[in-house]
Amino acid sequence: MRFIAKDYRRHKYLYFMIAPVILYYFIFHYVPMYGAIIAFKNYRIADGFLGSSWAGFSHFISFFDSYYFWRLLKNTLLLNLYMLLFSFPAPILFALLINEIAGKKFKSMVQTVTYLPHFISMIVICGMITQFVAREGVVTDILVWFGMDRTALLGHPEYFRAVYVISDIWQSVGWGSIIYLAAISGINPELYEAARIDGANRWKQTLHITLPGLAAIITILFILKIGNMLDVGFEKIILLYNPSTYVTADVISTFVYRKGLGGTNEFSYATAIGLFQSAINFMLLLAANRFSKKVSENSLW
Amino acid sequence: METTSVKKTKGERIFQAILVLFMLFMIVITLYPFIYVLLSSISDSRQLISHTGLLLSPQGLNLDAYVKVFQNPNIIGGYVNTIVIVVGGTLLNLFMTSLGAYVLSRKGVPWTRTVMLLIVFTMFFSGGLIPMYLLVNNWLDLGNSLLALIIPGLISTWNLIILRTSFEAIPDGLIESARMDGAQDFTILFRIVLPLSLPVMAVMVLFYGVSHWNSWFSAMIYLRDRELFPLQLILREILIQNSTAYMSGDASASDVEAVGESIKYATIIVATLPILAVYPFLQKYFVKGVMIGSIKG
Numbered sequence: 172m173r174f175i176a177k178d179y180r181r182h183k184y185l186y187f188m189i190a191p192v193i194l195y196y197f198i199f200h201y202v203p204m205y206g207a208i209i210a211f212k213n214y215r216i217a218d219g220f221l222g223s224s225w226a227g228f229s230h231f232i233s234f235f236d237s238y239y240f241w242r243l244l245k246n247t248l249l250l251n252l253y254m255l256l257f258s259f260p261a262p263i264l265f266a267l268l269i270n271e272i273a274g275k276k277f278k279s280m281v282q283t284v285t286y287l288p289h290f291i292s293m294i295v296i297c298g299m300i301t302q303f304v305a306r307e308g309v310v311t312d313i314l315v316w317f318g319m320d321r322t323a324l325l326g327h328p329e330y331f332r333a334v335y336v337i338s339d340i341w342q343s344v345g346w347g348s349i350i351y352l353a354a355i356s357g358i359n360p361e362l363y364e365a366a367r368i369d370g371a372n373r374w375k376q377t378l379h380i381t382l383p384g385l386a387a388i389i390t391i392l393f394i395l396k397i398g399n400m401l402d403v404g405f406e407k408i409i410l411l412y413n414p415s416t417y418v419t420a421d422v423i424s425t426f427v428y429r430k431g432l433g434g435t436n437e438f439s440y441a442t443a444i445g446l447f448q449s450a451i452n453f454m455l456l457l458a459a460n461r462f463s464k465k466v467s468e469n470s471l472w
Numbered sequence: 473m474e475t476t477s478v479k480k481t482k483g484e485r486i487f488q489a490i491l492v493l494f495m496l497f498m499i500v501i502t503l504y505p506f507i508y509v510l511l512s513s514i515s516d517s518r519q520l521i522s523h524t525g526l527l528l529s530p531q532g533l534n535l536d537a538y539v540k541v542f543q544n545p546n547i548i549g550g551y552v553n554t555i556v557i558v559v560g561g562t563l564l565n566l567f568m569t570s571l572g573a574y575v576l577s578r579k580g581v582p583w584t585r586t587v588m589l590l591i592v593f594t595m596f597f598s599g600g601l602i603p604m605y606l607l608v609n610n611w612l613d614l615g616n617s618l619l620a621l622i623i624p625g626l627i628s629t630w631n632l633i634i635l636r637t638s639f640e641a642i643p644d645g646l647i648e649s650a651r652m653d654g655a656q657d658f659t660i661l662f663r664i665v666l667p668l669s670l671p672v673m674a675v676m677v678l679f680y681g682v683s684h685w686n687s688w689f690s691a692m693i694y695l696r697d698r699e700l701f702p703l704q705l706i707l708r709e710i711l712i713q714n715s716t717a718y719m720s721g722d723a724s725a726s727d728v729e730a731v732g733e734s735i736k737y738a739t740i741i742v743a744t745l746p747i748l749a750v751y752p753f754l755q756k757y758f759v760k761g762v763m764i765g766s767i768k769g
Contacts, residue, residue, distance in 0.1 A: 178581070178582070178583075182578075182581055182657070184656050184657035184658055185575045185578060185581060185657055188571045188574065188575050188657065188658070188661075189571070189572065189575040189576075189587065191568060191571065192568060192571055192572035192575070192627065193587065195568065195626050195627055196590070196591055196594060196627070198607075198612075199604075199607070199623070199624050199626070200594040200598065200599075201594075202599075202603075202607060203598065203599030203600070203603040203604045203607055204597065204598065204599040204603075205599070206599050206603035206606060206607060207599040207600055207603050209602075209603065209606075216610060220611075265498075268491060268494065268495075269495075271487075271488075271491055272491060272492075272495065273488055277492070277495070280499075281495045281498065281499060282759075283752065283755055284498075284499045284502050284503060285498055285499070285502050286755060286758070286759070287502060287503075287748075287751060288502060290682055290686075290747050290751060291686075291744055291747065292685070292686035292687075292688070292704055292707075292743070292744075293686065293688070294686075294688050294704045294707045294708050294711060294712070294743075295707065295711070295740050295743060295744055297711070297712060298707065298710075298711030298712060298736065298739075298740055299505055299509060299740065301711065301712060302509075302711075302736065302737070303505070303508075307521060307524070309508060309525070309526060309527065312524045312525045312526075313525070313526075316525070341501070341502070345502065349759055349763065350763075353763045372483075372484075373484070373487075398596065406688075406689050409689075410708070410712055424601075427600070427601060427602070428601065431601060431602040431605070432601075432602075432605060432693055438602050438606065441601070441602045442599075442600055442602040442603060445599075445600030445601060445602060445603075446600060448600070449597055449598065449599075449600060453596065453597060456596065
């Protein structure tokens with residue numbers, strides 16, 4: 172305490188300046204963490220935070236026992252899997268290709284154009300998607316030309332994941348490549364020189380220099396993605412799904428949203444599921460980090 | 473990577489040719505949806521519906537859709553609300569983030585490391601959607617006001633890290649000599665650090681600004697009064713929920729559906745035009761910002 176007093180005299184204004192910042196984080200990040208305790212209560216607005224009765228783990232158990240639990244888990248994990256398989260590597264490959272472009276002006280034009288979709292709002296993106304895969308939509312027209320039956324794609328659960336993942340690649344492949352291009356530019360050019368002198372062609376150079384050079388950033392981003400696994404992109408799903416596609420489209424986050432804010436006010440139940448998500452995510456993060464430390468030198472911390 | 477070209481093998485030449493074709497394909501794929509939307513918005517709705525396949529020119533050129541869009545008071549209102557949120561929100565964001573980044577970038581202050589850790593921790597763990605909703609709506613009673621859209625997101629930790637990294641790079645000598653001249657921290661921040669950080673502050677404006685412009689979910693869960701709805705929420709009604717009925721004055725059902733089509737496209741254009749217009753000029757600032765953030769973060 173005496174230490175703080177002495178430091179205060181030296182850095183008085185810093186305390187004033189950091190106070191609102193700390194207050195903000197306390198109120199809007201740490202208080203909700205504490206508020207998650209309502210997962211263990213039967214929270215009712217009328218009873219208030221302290222007055223609501225205790226429920227122990229009953230909400231968690233009722234979620235695991237619920238009719239939808241396995242479906243939600245499966246949808247969440249499958250969607251994540253497809254994202255990791257297709258949407259995660261796409262910017263990396265794209266960055267490698269952009270890196271190979273010979274003409275400077277063309278290269279910069281490609282980048283400028285492909286970054287654009289990232290800045291368009293999710294509402295507009297989903298509006299476009301809805302129009303394009305509608306019964307009379309342009310993408311549907313193309314698919315019909317290839318032999319598909321004419322129908323609105325978003326009405327069928329079996330198409331949902333494809334629409335979701337492919338449109339995600341469209342929106343993020345350009346912008347996502349920036350971080351990899353930045354990493355590539357940080358690789359020591361002498362390594363390439365030495366390889367070239369040894370007779371390695373571009374392909375070999377990419378395999379043995381560029382990819383290892385990217386290993387660190389790829390690992391870190393991959394670990395972060397794993398740490399978000401149970402959260403998978405729910406704003407976009409909310410905008411694209413409907414009751415007829417719940418079977419494949421409904422994920423844990425969207426279920427939480429409907430239970431908590433969908434009118435039935437099942438606040439404690441929804442919070443319990445949310446806590447479950449956070450806990451699993453955190454464990455996955457730790458596990459992925461530890462695993463990565465074991466097999467390579469790269470990790471988040 | 474290669475500054476002087478050694479003689480290109482045939483294989484390399486073929487590769488470059490295919491690469492160029494692929495990149496052209498990527499450009500077309502990226503831009504065509506917007507072109508399609510634009511062409512559809514200036515087309516006649518009835519002809520649009522009967523047209524199948526790719527659109528290469530407007531079908532029955534007319535601007536009816538745009539007339540209807542601008543006549544819709546919700547759209548104008550939405551624009552006004554969004555502008556208020558973007559301007560007011562971004563100013564507050566800059567203020568708070570600068571304060572935090574400045575303090576946390578000061579060396580020789582022992583508690584900054586702990587505070588930084590506590591802040592970064594919030595990026596990995598949170599209470600969840602429901603507690604946040606209850607906090608804002610019920611416990612703080614901010615529900616149904618524009619404040620609910622601005623205050624919970626006052627500081628983005630990611631942006632804070634970027635700004636802090638940038639502030640750390642300011643030469644100590646400058647700060648020290650200012651202190652010896654008697655300047656206190658507030659003065660140092662506003663007269664020295666900020667003026668020297670204009671490029672990264674511009675990046676902050678862009679990141680926060682675009683984020684406000686595009687955001688809709690908070691508005692959807694907190695706002696109940698139509699007059700407060702930002703543009704994206706109005707768009708959601710029109711595009712996702714298909715509520716174009718109130719926009720057309722026509723009587724017959726098929727007319728309502730027909731007019732609806734090109735109106736949707738016109739609405740997309742009207743809502744996205746500001747972003748599309750400023751994007752080419754500001755894009756390089758965004759890229760720089762991400763690079764700074766990614767390398768240090």
